[in-house]
Amino acid sequence: MMETTDIQARLVQFGKHVDDERAVRAGGVLNxxxxxxxxxxxxxxxxxxxxxxxRGAFVARAAAVIVLAGAAVGLWSMVxxxxxxxxxxxxxxxxxGEGAGLFPAGDVAAVVEAGFDDxxxxxxxxxxxxxxxxxxxxxxxxxxxxxxTIDDDLVVVGFSLQGTDDSGDGYALVERVGPxxxxxxxxxxxxxxxxxxxxxxxxxxxxxxxxxSSGGATLVEIYDANTNALITxxxxxxxxxxEGTAExxxxxxxxxxxxxxxxFWNIGDLEHQGGPRANFAEVRLxxxxxxxxxxxxxxxxAANAS
Amino acid sequence: LVINEQSDQLRxxxxxxxxxxxxxxRALIARYGIDDGLDAAVEASAYALEHWDRxxxxxxxxxxxxxxxxxxxxxxxxxxxxxxxxxQHPLTCDRIVDVxxxxxxxxxxxxxxxxxxxxxxxxxxxxxxAEILDVPVTAVSNHLTRGxxxxxxxxxx
Numbered sequence: 001m002m003e004t005t006d007i008q009a010r011l012v013q014f015g016k017h018v019d020d021e022r023a024v025r026a027g028g029v030l031n032x033x034x035x036x037x038x039x040x041x042x043x044x045x046x047x048x049x050x051x052x053x054x055r056g057a058f059v060a061r062a063a064a065v066i067v068l069a070g071a072a073v074g075l076w077s078m079v080x081x082x083x084x085x086x087x088x089x090x091x092x093x094x095x096x097g098e099g100a101g102l103f104p105a106g107d108v109a110a111v112v113e114a115g116f117d118d119x120x121x122x123x124x125x126x127x128x129x130x131x132x133x134x135x136x137x138x139x140x141x142x143x144x145x146x147x148x149t150i151d152d153d154l155v156v157v158g159f160s161l162q163g164t165d166d167s168g169d170g171y172a173l174v175e176r177v178g179p180x181x182x183x184x185x186x187x188x189x190x191x192x193x194x195x196x197x198x199x200x201x202x203x204x205x206x207x208x209x210x211x212x213s214s215g216g217a218t219l220v221e222i223y224d225a226n227t228n229a230l231i232t233x234x235x236x237x238x239x240x241x242x243e244g245t246a247e248x249x250x251x252x253x254x255x256x257x258x259x260x261x262x263x264f265w266n267i268g269d270l271e272h273q274g275g276p277r278a279n280f281a282e283v284r285l286x287x288x289x290x291x292x293x294x295x296x297x298x299x300x301x302a303a304n305a306s
Numbered sequence: 307l308v309i310n311e312q313s314d315q316l317r318x319x320x321x322x323x324x325x326x327x328x329x330x331x332r333a334l335i336a337r338y339g340i341d342d343g344l345d346a347a348v349e350a351s352a353y354a355l356e357h358w359d360r361x362x363x364x365x366x367x368x369x370x371x372x373x374x375x376x377x378x379x380x381x382x383x384x385x386x387x388x389x390x391x392x393x394q395h396p397l398t399c400d401r402i403v404d405v406x407x408x409x410x411x412x413x414x415x416x417x418x419x420x421x422x423x424x425x426x427x428x429x430x431x432x433x434x435x436a437e438i439l440d441v442p443v444t445a446v447s448n449h450l451t452r453g454x455x456x457x458x459x460x461x462x463x
Binding site: 004007008010011012013014015017018019020021022024025152153176178179 | 422
């Protein structure tokens with residue numbers, strides 16, 4: 001049987017080895033401890049990636065955060081992404097004036113100031129905010145349920161919306177966009193069955209496809225993710241369920257914002273469905289994002305990943 | 307007067323980093339491996355410079371900086387899961403040192419691994435490990451007991 005002292009002796013040797021490696025890496029890390037703080041700061045600033053790479057990193061995130069595991073591998077071959085149970089994570093935009101997510105609105109500084117300390121609290125408030133502004137004033141009561149931690153900074157939160165004659169379960173993807181307490185923000189959400197197989201934002205135009213199991217009409221609202229100002233709305237008509245639901249393509253032009261929140265609310269049609277439904281999806285996009293897979297599919301894949 | 311105040315601030319930050327940085331680096335290396343751990347420590351130190359006024363008023367600034375480092379390192383977690391050693395590509399020798407031990411350490415829970423490495427490999431006190439993990443000393447004691455027992459089991463297989 002191996003003695004504890006043997007293991008401890010091996011650990012001591014390992015510790016020395018780690019310190020030796022620390023000493024020779026990055027220009028002598030041990031020496032860096034003796035440097036003035038300004039020098040450390042300069043090293044870090046120089047090491048930061050330029051903006052173009054940050055955007056590339058965001059695209060990687062959008063691909064995997066919001067994207068089905070493996071489904072969009074070909075789409076993202078140009079970006080440097082890492083797999084994480086089908087989810088790749090890179091930094092959200094930390095640029096001033098670019099929205100960090102869907103809720104709370106605003107850039108990273110604004111999100112931190114809003115101060116949601118955990119994924120559940122921000123999802124709860126997000127849902128309460130959204131159901132207050134439902135099309136045609138549907139009364140829905142949100143309930144936040146279980147969470148699935150993807151990593152230290154990314155969590156999928158399950159929720160339910162209960163209405164008088166309708167209900168739906170869904171997921172929200174919540175991200176911590178900074179180290180400070182209160183940096184959690186909702187970046188994507190969807191009710192079961194509401195898929196946005198592909199959506200892109202470039203040259204002032206949002207193009208994509210959507211599919212819902214209920215058919216009917218869907219209201220699309222585009223918000224500036226930084227200011228939360230409504231930029232434009234559009235109504236899309238889908239075939240009714242009994243006519244065979246299919247993906248519907250859409251294109252909305254004339255958008256001028258570095259980051260947007262795209263809200264899809266399926267408002268149904270009275271003839272086929274008897275009224276509005278608790279059926280929606282929402283996603284954050286940055287100008288330049290291409291072929292993001294949003295909606296229910298990728299969120300469910302993330303929530304159910306082992 | 308302003309210059310003197312700034313100098314005092316920098317001196318206090320410098321003093322803090324000289325004390326805290328080795329422990330911060332060792333903890334982040336144990337958490338994320340040598341390369342990503344050092345990157346995370348650099349970012350945490352830069353954060354300390356930018357937010358020193360706020361940080362110095364905190365009860366546990368080094369624990370907070372560890373969390374800052376985690377934000378950076380956490381983004382690399384999947385790559386970390388796939389590697390087989392903490393010092394994956396050593397620069398000070400030709401091959402990985404005690405690869406069995408490093409593999410065994412990677413099978414511990416992160417908090418157990420960090421506690422074991424800080425205390426047994428680097429000689430930090432229980433209190434110092436507790437401070438950086440922002441947990442009570444009793445929790446560190448539990449991590450060490452369980453971590454060492456698991457290490458023994460893994461290494462005896």
